[in-house]
Amino acid sequence: xxxxxxxxxxxxxxxxxxxxxxxxxxxxxxxxxxxxxxxxxxxxxxxxxxxxxxxxxxxxxxxxxxxxxxxxxxxxxxxxxxxxxxxxxxxxxxxxxxxxxxxxxxxxxxxxxxxxxxxxxxxxxxxxxxxxxxxxxxxxxxxxxxxxxxxxxxxxxxxxxxxxxxxxxxxxxxxxxxxxxxxxxxxxxxxxxxxxxxxxxxxxxxxxxxxxxxxxxxxxxxxxxxxxxxxxxxxxxxxxxxxxxxxxxxxxxxxxxxxxxxxxxxxxxxxxxxxxxxxxxxxxxxxxxxxxxxxxxxxxxxxxxxxxxxxxxxxxxxxxxx
Amino acid sequence: xxxxxxxxxxxxxxxxxxxxxxxxxxxxxxxxxxxxxxxxxxxxxxxxxxxxxxxxxxxxxxxxxxxxxxxxxxxxxxxxxxxxxxxxxxxxxxxxxxxxxxxxxxxxxxxxxxxxxxxxxxxxxxxxxxxxxxxxxxxxxxxxxxxxxxxxxxxxxxxxxxxxxxxxxxxxxxxxxxxxxxxxxxxxxxxxxxxxxxxxxxxxxxxxxxxxxxxxxxxxxxxxxxxxxxxxxxxxxxxxxxxxxxxxxxxxxxxxxxxxxxxxxxxxxxxxxxxxxxxxxxxxxxxxxxxxxxxx
Ligand SMILES: Nc1ncnc2c1ncn2[C@@H]1O[C@H](COP(=O)(O)OP(=O)(O)OP(=O)(O)O)[C@@H](O)[C@H]1O
Ligand code: SF4
Ligand SMILES: [Mg+2]
Numbered sequence: 082x083x084x085x086x087x088x089x090x091x092x093x094x095x096x097x098x099x100x101x102x103x104x105x106x107x108x109x110x111x112x113x114x115x116x117x118x119x120x121x122x123x124x125x126x127x128x129x130x131x132x133x134x135x136x137x138x139x140x141x142x143x144x145x146x147x148x149x150x151x152x153x154x155x156x157x158x159x160x161x162x163x164x165x166x167x168x169x170x171x172x173x174x175x176x177x178x179x180x181x182x183x184x185x186x187x188x189x190x191x192x193x194x195x196x197x198x199x200x201x202x203x204x205x206x207x208x209x210x211x212x213x214x215x216x217x218x219x220x221x222x223x224x225x226x227x228x229x230x231x232x233x234x235x236x237x238x239x240x241x242x243x244x245x246x247x248x249x250x251x252x253x254x255x256x257x258x259x260x261x262x263x264x265x266x267x268x269x270x271x272x273x274x275x276x277x278x279x280x281x282x283x284x285x286x287x288x289x290x291x292x293x294x295x296x297x298x299x300x301x302x303x304x305x306x307x308x309x310x311x312x313x314x315x316x317x318x319x320x321x322x323x324x325x326x327x328x329x330x331x332x333x334x335x336x337x338x339x340x341x342x343x344x345x346x347x348x349x350x351x352x353x354x355x356x357x358x359x360x361x362x363x364x365x366x367x368x369x370x371x372x373x374x375x376x377x378x379x380x381x382x383x384x385x386x387x388x389x390x391x392x393x394x395x396x397x398x399x400x401x402x403x
Numbered sequence: 404x405x406x407x408x409x410x411x412x413x414x415x416x417x418x419x420x421x422x423x424x425x426x427x428x429x430x431x432x433x434x435x436x437x438x439x440x441x442x443x444x445x446x447x448x449x450x451x452x453x454x455x456x457x458x459x460x461x462x463x464x465x466x467x468x469x470x471x472x473x474x475x476x477x478x479x480x481x482x483x484x485x486x487x488x489x490x491x492x493x494x495x496x497x498x499x500x501x502x503x504x505x506x507x508x509x510x511x512x513x514x515x516x517x518x519x520x521x522x523x524x525x526x527x528x529x530x531x532x533x534x535x536x537x538x539x540x541x542x543x544x545x546x547x548x549x550x551x552x553x554x555x556x557x558x559x560x561x562x563x564x565x566x567x568x569x570x571x572x573x574x575x576x577x578x579x580x581x582x583x584x585x586x587x588x589x590x591x592x593x594x595x596x597x598x599x600x601x602x603x604x605x606x607x608x609x610x611x612x613x614x615x616x617x618x619x620x621x622x623x624x625x626x627x628x629x630x631x632x633x634x635x636x637x638x639x640x641x642x643x644x645x646x647x648x649x650x651x652x653x654x655x656x657x658x659x660x661x662x663x664x665x666x667x668x669x670x671x672x673x674x675x676x677x678x679x680x681x682x683x684x685x686x687x688x689x690x691x692x693x694x695x696x697x698x699x
Contacts, residue, residue, distance in 0.1 A: 134596055136592060136595060136596065139525070164598060164600055165598070166598075167595060167596050167597065167598040168596060168597040168598025168599070169598055171596075172596065172597070173593070173596040175589055175592075175593055177589055180588065180589040180590055181589045181590055181593040182590055182593070183590050183594070183607075183608055183612075184590065184612065185611055185612060186607070186608075186611075194599065194603075194607070195597045195598070195599065198597075198598060198599060198600075199598065243593070246593075246597055247596070247597065249597075250598070
């Protein structure tokens with residue numbers, strides 16, 4: 082296993098209250114694997130990503146669990162260890178390509194700065210490699226683009242630059258937090274393909290956070306479905322998308338008539354997201370669940386094989402056998 | 404792709420049209436700012452070309468001509484040892500401008516670095532630094548500057564240091580406030596995920612983007628610093644005779660005011676005009692850059 086998250090709980094504390102953003106999240110990512118993380122807004126996808134990179138805000142508190150990367154527990158790393166891990170081992174691509182780049186620094190210098198840091202070469206050589214890496218993310222006329230400022234580039238080009246930045250080490254794990262959401266549908270497809278190809282070429286694993294089940298179907302080998310800060314279902318893309326077990330997953334997929342259809346946002350499911358300040362004793366999805374049982378409101382379900390004996394397909398639902 | 408090229412070609416032109424013109428437009432519309440600009444340019448030119456304008460030396464003693472009245476030879480008269488006061492004012496302008504700029508730029512650089520570090524790391528370092536700045540700000544500026552200068556010993560370097568120290572907190576606060584906002588910006592967080600070390604993020608990502616309010620503050624502070632240098636000089640805590648420093652000149656000259664009115668009057672006038680010039684420009688810049696002031 083490249084990355085193993087076990088029983089991770091994260092709380093945000095403020096003056097008035099305490100938001101339990103993640104509750105006992107467990108999943109893993111293998112070498113060279115592309116794993117999709119899906120779930121509606123506020124389900125804790127970004128918090129999970131930020132926990133892995135040690136970038137949670139100061140008011141966040143990891144109450145339980147462990148994150149192990151290549152066997153090292155990330156939660157006990159020193160500041161110095163983080164520095165050598167970020168970018169070199171684990172890279173990240175953010176949702177907004179508009180603001181993820183330094184506004185007053187030329188593209189080439191931004192790339193060269195990061196490359197210079199990760200490979201022991203001169204700045205001049207780093208700049209040369211920066212231009213080459215722009216070509217690699219399929220930017221036309223890389224020499225010209227290297228001399229430009231971010232505001233001179235389109236969203237799609239900026240996101241390519243961000244990908245080039247995140248892949249420059251290259252890292253063994255790339256966390257992509259909705260990397261294509263802010264882009265046009267046609268460009269979304271290209272950027273996604275680009276990431277997939279780069280990852281394949283370098284053997285990089287990708288944790289792909291997305292709202293878009295079409296994207297999952299297109300590139301992911303496995304899926305983790307999150308709801309209200311919990312993993313409610315996980316399995317291979319085939320298992321989760323074609324024989325979903327959890328009512329929430331079913332609702333997500335039911336909302337999407339054609340899985341292959343691109344750019345389809347998740348349809349709203351009736352009912353409100355739960356209050357993360359007061360988690361219920363029972364299943365978090367119970368208030369919105371169409372098939373809730375008496376036990377659902379009393380006892381919390383845990384991840385168990387969806388069908389007996391299945392190692393990959395797991396679901397957290399009392400009604401899984403019904 | 405062609406759409407992208409179009410956009411990139413047209414953008415820089417559009418930007419310069421928007422930012423440069425209104426600035427000059429507003430300055431031109433404000434006669435007081437223009438006056439300030441004129442005064443500043445005058446002082447700048449006079450101090451640059453001082454040796455060409457005046458045939459005298461600022462510190463050369465010429466006893467036979469002491470206390471000469473203003474005349475064609477000595478426009479502003481001479482002082483108690485026969486030095487040409489006009490010449491001394493010209494060289495004094497050099498000194499005041501140089502010292503004012505040096506002190507404020509120095510305070511700006513140091514304050515910005517401290518503020519950026521403080522804001523970026525937060526926590527206990529931040530608390531400590533900000534409390535220290537609060538302490539400095541709690542004293543009346545002049546009193547603190549006098550105390551520091553007097554403690555270190557009365558000379559120009561110590562006066563400059565004292566003024567820099569009382570000016571630093573403003574820059575620390577400005578830079579810290581900008582840093583707190585920038586720290587939350589995605590591009591700074593992204594830089595962290597690329598593995599760029601903190602000191603480099605502060606130097607290359609935070610400070611360049613936090614600089615504009617600092618630069619404005621620097622232009623506003625130079626006039627004040629010049630006045631403070633003169634004040635310390637007047638009190639005997641700054642430049643020492645025979646340095647041609649306006650404050651020091653006034654300090655000695657005012658004893659002769661009744662008999663030789665020109666001695667303290669002209670340096671005083673120079674100081675008045677210089678600080679007027681800087682303040683008028685400062686107000687003009689503030690009006691242009693502060694949207695609240697614009698509305699009124
Ligand atoms: N800094 C914070 N302080 C307090 N609460 C936070 C903070 N960051 C996140 N949260 C809480 O954590 C929950 C999960 O947020 P998160 O950003 O992970 O959602 P997400 O799944 O990424 O949603 P989206 O799809 O909109 O990006 C949210 O409900 C939010 O209230
Ligand atoms: S545990 Fe019960 S309430 Fe929760 S999803 Fe399953 S059936 Fe619905
Ligand atoms: Mg998110």
